[in-house]
Amino acid sequence: MLTVVLQQGINGIVVGSLYVLVALGLTLIYGVLVQINFAHADIVTVGAFVAYFVTHWLSGNYFAGIAAALAVGAVFGWLMNAAIFAPLRDRGNELLPLIATIGVSIMLQNAMLVLLGPIPYAFNTPYSNEVIRLGGTFLTVQNALIIIVSTITIVLLYAFMKFTFLGKALRAVSQDRETAGLMGINPNYVIMLTFVIASALAGMGGAMLGPVLVLTPFAGTSVIVKAFAIVIIGGFGNVEGTIIAGLIVGLIESYTTQFLDPGWIDIVVFALLLLTLAVRPTGLVAERREENV
Amino acid sequence: MSALLAAERLELAYGQVPACREITLHVDEGEIVTLIGANGAGKSTTLRAIAGALFPRAGAIRFAGRDITRLPSHERSKLGIALVPEGRHVFPFLTVRENLELGGFKFRKNAAKIRSLIDRMFGMFPRLKARASQNAGTLSGGEQQMLVLGRAMMSEPRLLCLDEPSLGLAPLVVQDIFRTIRSINEGGTSVLLVEQNARYALETASRGYVLQTGSIIVSGACSMLKQDERVQQAYLGRSAAVAAQ
Numbered sequence: 411m412l413t414v415v416l417q418q419g420i421n422g423i424v425v426g427s428l429y430v431l432v433a434l435g436l437t438l439i440y441g442v443l444v445q446i447n448f449a450h451a452d453i454v455t456v457g458a459f460v461a462y463f464v465t466h467w468l469s470g471n472y473f474a475g476i477a478a479a480l481a482v483g484a485v486f487g488w489l490m491n492a493a494i495f496a497p498l499r500d501r502g503n504e505l506l507p508l509i510a511t512i513g514v515s516i517m518l519q520n521a522m523l524v525l526l527g528p529i530p531y532a533f534n535t536p537y538s539n540e541v542i543r544l545g546g547t548f549l550t551v552q553n554a555l556i557i558i559v560s561t562i563t564i565v566l567l568y569a570f571m572k573f574t575f576l577g578k579a580l581r582a583v584s585q586d587r588e589t590a591g592l593m594g595i596n597p598n599y600v601i602m603l604t605f606v607i608a609s610a611l612a613g614m615g616g617a618m619l620g621p622v623l624v625l626t627p628f629a630g631t632s633v634i635v636k637a638f639a640i641v642i643i644g645g646f647g648n649v650e651g652t653i654i655a656g657l658i659v660g661l662i663e664s665y666t667t668q669f670l671d672p673g674w675i676d677i678v679v680f681a682l683l684l685l686t687l688a689v690r691p692t693g694l695v696a697e698r699r700e701e702n703v
Numbered sequence: 704m705s706a707l708l709a710a711e712r713l714e715l716a717y718g719q720v721p722a723c724r725e726i727t728l729h730v731d732e733g734e735i736v737t738l739i740g741a742n743g744a745g746k747s748t749t750l751r752a753i754a755g756a757l758f759p760r761a762g763a764i765r766f767a768g769r770d771i772t773r774l775p776s777h778e779r780s781k782l783g784i785a786l787v788p789e790g791r792h793v794f795p796f797l798t799v800r801e802n803l804e805l806g807g808f809k810f811r812k813n814a815a816k817i818r819s820l821i822d823r824m825f826g827m828f829p830r831l832k833a834r835a836s837q838n839a840g841t842l843s844g845g846e847q848q849m850l851v852l853g854r855a856m857m858s859e860p861r862l863l864c865l866d867e868p869s870l871g872l873a874p875l876v877v878q879d880i881f882r883t884i885r886s887i888n889e890g891g892t893s894v895l896l897v898e899q900n901a902r903y904a905l906e907t908a909s910r911g912y913v914l915q916t917g918s919i920i921v922s923g924a925c926s927m928l929k930q931d932e933r934v935q936q937a938y939l940g941r942s943a944a945v946a947a948q
Contacts, residue, residue, distance in 0.1 A: 575804070575808070578804060581796065585794045585795060585796055585797070588756055588792075589792040590794075591755075591775065591776040591777045592756065592786050593777075593854070594808040594809045
């Protein structure tokens, strides 16, 4: 019994850290812009396919695949901002960028459908079938890799936000854009940077997810709904909250699969979402703040 | 010598709603100049235009001989204009130290300079030092006002624009803040002060402009403004008028 609990705990952390990679991008963009990027899911899918093809072309070099997905994600983020968010920002209509991102999402999905077809790709990395045994539990090297790479990425991102000038500027822009401008911070640059980071994370998340998911042009969509739930449970724009909520949702998923039935996963996750909205609408992990205005 | 800051015939609006017209004012090097007027007269709007948070519809702004009318606020801050906005606007979820660091954003490549500037601010406001690692949102109103003053001074501005620094603060704290403003000015920084508390403003500044419904109705030395009938009636009240004489 204990082994089962431990085993599912490990599985939950694997899935949870993937969700965190995807959800962090959403929350970062929401933080600085108070906008939702619906094409985020498709950058995840693009990342998964880029990693698939690069890994295969380079005869099994999965790390090159991850790096390529990260780079392509970053470029997509830059493009999304330059082509949609930046030009629409000054028109003052908050709905326009939102609808435009839905358009980009549909375009990307269908472009991939035309190019790659609807049949799922089998993305096997050299690490998918190697197994590590830890006592009675086991995990594939692929899953260990997911935990390690996600942890390193999250720690790096956290350190960037906490200790670098640019990271602090990013937090300042998300708290008060106009005042950040008065400090000499160029908010447009910071927003561009946020898109690049968020989308690089999405691309990388796709590269890590690809071998785990059913890889089709719609792969990202299946993840993004949970990523949205995680962002809300963690508190929109709250990085720490998103990390914790992502891991919680990952664990809920694996324990629900084990002890109830996989069909219950979405019911439990969205029950938690509704509960969060009812009881703590600012998120499970509210930012500490003593009102004193 | 030309003025440090000169605004000429500014016309300001929020979208289609006009706010100010024919605003012409200047601040010379080393001066404290005040803008007084009732709520909604356009004081904050004028200040925001000078800091670049709002672009004028017409007119021109020059700073240190350079036309800055179309320059965004983050560029103006590099030139030496700092604005302390109304309502303070600390970054609530950043620590006191991080708030100060961001004030010195233009010196970000020079860690030693940032450190020495922060030490100087802690010297000026010892209470901030005690709260250095606390989130700025947890400070009292007076402490927040000190923080935003310090944050603005982190960029070593040539012109410090202050929007209602006394708003919502206890009288003793207000005295403190005005003492600090004077000492900042004695350190060589010119000050443009928007203030509802006309009495304090006219005591602190050397010259002033009086705004009414979006236009300047009278300007001149503060000693003269204190005697002005309209200023006395509208902003000082009778007893103050007597005291001023």
